[in-house]
Amino acid sequence: xxxxxxxxxxxxxxxxxxxxxxxxxxxxxxxxxxxxxxxxxxxxxxxxxxxxxxxxxxxxxxxxxxxxxxxxxxxxxxxxxxxxxxxxxxxxxxxxxxxxxxxxxxxxxxxxxxxxxxxxxxxxxxxxxxxxxxxxxxxxxxxxxxxxxxxxxxxxxxxxxxxxxxxxxxxxxxxxxxxxxxxxxxxxxxxxxxxxxxxxxxxxxxxxxxxxxxxxxxxxxxxxxxxxxxxxxxxxxxxxxxxxxxxxxxxxxxxxxxxxxxxxxxxxxxxxxxxxxxxxxxxxxxxxxxxxxxxxxxxxxxxxxxxxxxxxxxxxxxxxxxxxxxxxxxxxxxxxxxxxxxxxxxxxxxxxxxxxxxxxxxxxxxxxxxx
Amino acid sequence: xxxxxxxxxxxxxxxxxxxxxxxxxxxxxxxxxxxxxxxxxxxxxxxxxxxxxxxxxxxxxxxxxxxxxxxxxxxxxxxxxxxxxxxxxxxxxxxxxxxxxxxxxxxxxxxxxxxxxxxxxxxxxxxxxxxxxxxxxxxxxxxxxxxxxxxxxxxxxxxxxxxxxxxxxxxxxxxxxxxxxxxxxxxxxxxxxxxxxxxxxxxxxxxxxxxxxxxxxxxxxxxxxxxxxxxxxxxxxxxxxxxxxxxxxxxxxxxxxxxxxxxxxxxxxxxxxxxxxxxxxxxxxxxxxxxxxxxxxxxxxxxxxx
Numbered sequence: 001x002x003x004x005x006x007x008x009x010x011x012x013x014x015x016x017x018x019x020x021x022x023x024x025x026x027x028x029x030x031x032x033x034x035x036x037x038x039x040x041x042x043x044x045x046x047x048x049x050x051x052x053x054x055x056x057x058x059x060x061x062x063x064x065x066x067x068x069x070x071x072x073x074x075x076x077x078x079x080x081x082x083x084x085x086x087x088x089x090x091x092x093x094x095x096x097x098x099x100x101x102x103x104x105x106x107x108x109x110x111x112x113x114x115x116x117x118x119x120x121x122x123x124x125x126x127x128x129x130x131x132x133x134x135x136x137x138x139x140x141x142x143x144x145x146x147x148x149x150x151x152x153x154x155x156x157x158x159x160x161x162x163x164x165x166x167x168x169x170x171x172x173x174x175x176x177x178x179x180x181x182x183x184x185x186x187x188x189x190x191x192x193x194x195x196x197x198x199x200x201x202x203x204x205x206x207x208x209x210x211x212x213x214x215x216x217x218x219x220x221x222x223x224x225x226x227x228x229x230x231x232x233x234x235x236x237x238x239x240x241x242x243x244x245x246x247x248x249x250x251x252x253x254x255x256x257x258x259x260x261x262x263x264x265x266x267x268x269x270x271x272x273x274x275x276x277x278x279x280x281x282x283x284x285x286x287x288x289x290x291x292x293x294x295x296x297x298x299x300x301x302x303x304x305x306x307x308x309x310x311x312x313x314x315x316x317x318x319x320x321x322x323x324x325x326x327x328x329x330x331x332x333x334x335x336x337x338x339x340x341x342x343x344x345x346x347x348x349x350x351x352x353x354x355x356x357x358x359x360x361x362x363x364x365x366x367x368x369x370x371x
Numbered sequence: 372x373x374x375x376x377x378x379x380x381x382x383x384x385x386x387x388x389x390x391x392x393x394x395x396x397x398x399x400x401x402x403x404x405x406x407x408x409x410x411x412x413x414x415x416x417x418x419x420x421x422x423x424x425x426x427x428x429x430x431x432x433x434x435x436x437x438x439x440x441x442x443x444x445x446x447x448x449x450x451x452x453x454x455x456x457x458x459x460x461x462x463x464x465x466x467x468x469x470x471x472x473x474x475x476x477x478x479x480x481x482x483x484x485x486x487x488x489x490x491x492x493x494x495x496x497x498x499x500x501x502x503x504x505x506x507x508x509x510x511x512x513x514x515x516x517x518x519x520x521x522x523x524x525x526x527x528x529x530x531x532x533x534x535x536x537x538x539x540x541x542x543x544x545x546x547x548x549x550x551x552x553x554x555x556x557x558x559x560x561x562x563x564x565x566x567x568x569x570x571x572x573x574x575x576x577x578x579x580x581x582x583x584x585x586x587x588x589x590x591x592x593x594x595x596x597x598x599x600x601x602x603x604x605x606x607x608x609x610x611x612x613x614x615x616x617x618x619x620x621x622x623x624x625x626x627x628x629x630x631x632x633x634x635x636x637x638x639x640x641x642x643x644x645x646x647x648x649x650x651x652x653x654x655x656x657x658x659x660x661x662x663x664x665x666x667x668x669x670x671x672x673x674x675x676x677x
Contacts, residue, residue, distance in 0.1 A: 026463070026464075029464045029466045029467070030466070031466045031467040031469070031471075032411050032469055032470055035474070039577065083588075083591075083592060083643055083649055083651070084588050084643070085405065085410060087408060087410040087411045087466070088408075088410035088584050088587075088588050090411060091413070091414060091580045091583070091584035091585075092581060092585055092588060092639055094580075095577070095578045095581030095585075095636075096581065096632060098577055098578065098632075099578055099581070099629035099630075099632035099633050099636070100629070100633065102626060102629040103625065103626070103630065106624050106625060106626050106629075107624050107625055207418075207477045207478060207481065208478065210474040211475060211478050214467060214471055214474060215474060215475060218463055218467050218470075221462070221463060222461060222463070248482075249482070252482065253485075254481075254483070254486035254489065255481050255485035257478070257481065258478045258479065258481030258482030258483075258484075259482050261474055261475055261477070261479070261482075262478050262479045264474075264478075265471075265475030265476075265478065265479065268471060268475065272461065278461050280456075280460055283460060
């Protein structure tokens with residue numbers, strides 16, 4: 001297997017493992033907890049290194065996963081004292097854990113390969129070199145195996161507990177009444193997030209884990225209202241980012257992790273602008289349409305008020321509208337276009353008059369206004 | 372090593388003064404972030420500042436701290452606007468918006484820094500010190516720059532104290548009085564960006580979150596008055612800065628930034644446990660006391676009139 005292929009495949013697996021969990025983190029408003037966990041597992045890694053007297057995959061894994069759960073527990077504990085807000089609790093716990101980790105690394109392991117840079121942005125570039133051997137047979141890159149397993153674990157976790165997760169996410173109260181413990185689900189999810197973070201961490205570093213957990217899921221959240229679609233789209237967005245990010249990093253000769261995070265950002269930016277429901281462009285269009293719609297209703301009511309009165313001739317000229325309602329030329333024209341297109345208003349030279357359906361509509365509007 | 376030694380030696384004095392200035396500024400500004408339940412904003416914005424450093428270097432080729440920090444400030448500020456826009460105009464929660472800006476901006480920063488590092492350009496060495504901060508490299512001009520920036524931010528805070536107070540406790544009321552809450556919020560966040568810029572060289576992007584949250588949370592436990600909280604928070608921040616410097620400079624291989632944060636964590640823990648009115652220890656004692664004094668096995672009396 002070529003090294004390039006191994007890197008890209010690892011990237012895709014990391015993306016899939018992270019993005020699927022990320023959907024629940026986004027919906028449960030716990031995105032920053034993922035960030036906290038990804039930093040806080042550093043002392044756990046160091047502890048694993050210390051206990052195993054050297055780099056041991058398993059010890060590091062357990063240490064880090066434990067540190068992740070301790071972080072979640074400490075945040076909950078602080079929150080429950082009612083003395084600290086939830087976000088401040090996170091802001092206290094994870095820097096403390098990270099500082100402890102950095103302190104331990106620089107004090108005791110200044111000479112070994114456990115530097116904090118690697119923790120922050122990983123080295124997916126080297127996944128091709130670290131192979132696993134069973135006796136004499138080459139099983140392929142180690143990270144590939146780890147991420148494959150984690151991906152599988154996450155997909156199994158989500159599909160087995162799909163109903164529970166969905167219920168606890170959208171209606172924690174109902175979940176508790178029905179006998180599913182929201183706390184158990186919370187810690188279960190956090191445990192999976194922790195081990196995914198640890199696994200992804202060696203390959204891609206703390207920041208990319210956060211990027212891949214949060215950003216593709218948020219992108220998907222802008223594009224759909226259905227949970228299964230959201231999970232699928234998030235995985236797809238993550239996988240595309242992994243492939244495109246590798247290309248970008250190759251072009252710039254820069255960090256692959258950084259490039260993948262950058263591409264997830266580009267994807268999010270595109271969704272933010274152009275999503276058909278949530279996008280900023282669609283939103284601006286909708287607002288503009290509503291403004292014209294509202295103005296047309298105002299026009300109808302104005303015409304109805306003066307209909308049949310002596311000043312009707314004066315009040316219902318197009319020029320008068322512009323000064324009375326303070327519309328500029330262009331806006332007034334667009335409002336008139338809309339009203340005429342829906343045949344609510346008839347234009348007799350400069351004079352405007354209501355059609356039958358226009359009269360009905362304006363009476364309706366007045367009724368609505370009175371509540 | 373005594374505190375006096377700290378201020379007699381040139382290097383130590385700069386590090387200690389720098390850490391102290393950072394502690395005061397971030398402690399005071401952090402109070403508003405914590406009260407507005409935006410404790411993690413600092414974390415997001417300090418990460419968001421990183422690409423600014425890389426872009427400033429790419430554009431100017433200069434490594435002067437003022438140029439790089441200006442870039443950091445601008446990037447942090449852009450991050451603020453993006454978060455604000457996402458929260459206001461989409462259904463994505465603030466928490467997720469913070470995470471998105473944090474990780475994407477930081478990723479861009481790392482991509483650019485590694486790109487710069489591999490251009491075979493000897494001049495670039497040392498840009499990555501902003502990741503973890505290197506307080507030991509602070510020189511007198513750095514401390515001066517930090518003091519001036521911090522002084523400006525605090526001056527701004529004094530001028531708009533009433534408005535910010537109102538914004539922190541009752542933004543709806545502020546709006547009804549005609550103050551623009553959104554613009555005031557962005558201004559306050561911009562001041563926090565200044566604090567972050569000051570902190571990048573000392574504690575680095577990752578630990579900056581704690582410098583904003585820690586002193587404020589500790590100070591909150593001792594008082595119910597905003598003015599007292601601000602002063603206490605500044606004092607706690609400065610004490611953590613000096614304590615961290617003393618702990619780290621006495622020995623080899625111990626970085627200053629993490630020691631400042633660990634000192635701060637100790638202050639927060641002590642405040643949470645032992646602060647006079649809100650301390651958890653006293654609360655526990657009071658609870659046990661009232662449990663012991665309560666007559667046990669008392670029968671439940673039906674309420675009168677039923």
